[in-house]
Amino acid sequence: MISSKPIFSGFNLRPLGRKGDMVTPIGLAGSGIGHFRKPPYDVYKWGLNNGINLFMWVPPYKNMTKSIVELPAQRRSELFIVSGVNRGGPKEIRDKVYTFLKTLKIEKLPCLLLFWVTSESRVREPIIEELVRLRDEGLCDNIGLSTHNRKMANELYTKNIFDIFMLRYNAAHRGLEQDFFDKLDSKRLPGVITYTSTRWNKLLRRPSSWNENLPRPGDLYRFPLSHQFVTATWMSPGNIEELKANLTEIAEGPLKPEEDRFIRRFGDRVHESKSWGITNFFERSSRY
Template structure:
């Protein structure tokens, strides 16, 4: 393992992001759903400090500007952008700096690599120059192609991977996580609820009783169980949540106080996710 790539210590509620080298709450906030600026400020008061932002996330822009204005070094601003060419990436980054009134982005994520964004020499060279200029601290991507993500984790300039990982789709455990040790990039998980397929009732499902010490009326899973399943995996630095309102945000944030799942609980959640996948072949479908 090369210097600077040592795996950072994690507890259930916080960790230090590699490359960016900032302590972060392990539940990041995605601003493209139902939150408004006051919700962002409230979340920051509770300890949230990882903000997923994009040029279209207009509802939360003022809230993010407010919290980073108070203490920029405390917060991680992760831009979800896109670019097939280097000039598009630079335009996106510099436009974001103006909109957010900040000197740098902690990470610029090439969105949906292979579909909406390209990973070619012109793009990579531009991202490296932006790092040298101090306009971004890390290079990231969101990617659905797990095998390609595994190859890039082994050998690329990418510092952070935003990946799909949940009880319905645990394939990162085979395709990505075994390849992280060499460079130790950051791993940000999203879709913890599998587009709510894990939390909606599913007819005709037969599961054994919940194995935890406290009885739970499951299935379906609660959102908290979905997030705990993800955060229990030691390879995941943080999970994103995209609540529709303040009440959902409060409930999701409370997950961090509940701690990791036991091995038996994780196995139960995984078994239920397997049943959901067998019944719900397509994602996004209710």
């Protein structure tokens, strides 16, 4: 799984999962919560043609599906596709995996997640055993979960069950640093993919009583990518122009100390404003 063009000149490709597959630091995702037709097809096509090899996929993402299945079989096998299930027991999970493989025309799924895990009941033993079986049978390379529950994520990490964690981390929500990152064993690091880098676009807007400049959109993605334990982060741009502009800024590489301090201070101010409302779960990073 190799990126064919150096569009991430400021960030190296990173190893992800049990096999250490090299992935681009930015992965493309679809828009959630009623916006399944976005991003448009040409965004995914441009990303594929310019070396992005990490994708967050679920069946409603029709534009992404089209861009993937029209690739030659060998090219499809080089992508690191993350998908998952948010309900169902062992049989339902297995059936969905078979459906995923058939839909995407691939032989195995690089990563299977349990989506939006909110309690330990979702990671009970029969579920875990089925995930491990699917991995052992070669139907997926890695298993993992996504959750907002940082304490539970750390507890599951200590049990050495999951290969990849999908977790919220941005300038306004930094609890992952003390609740998860600071507790990791540097000799046994999991793959970590973060989401909501722009906090549902709230970090792109001026909070009250803030008279300084705003961070650039690309800087909000540089923030998680600058953390040593973050492998990649998701982006769901609204069009090719947004994607290109973000990548140009991301290519500047890790945040400088003064940039990091500024974004953290800005993130604190946004968090204090308590302005909520989810418009796009995977970050449709509008620049306007």
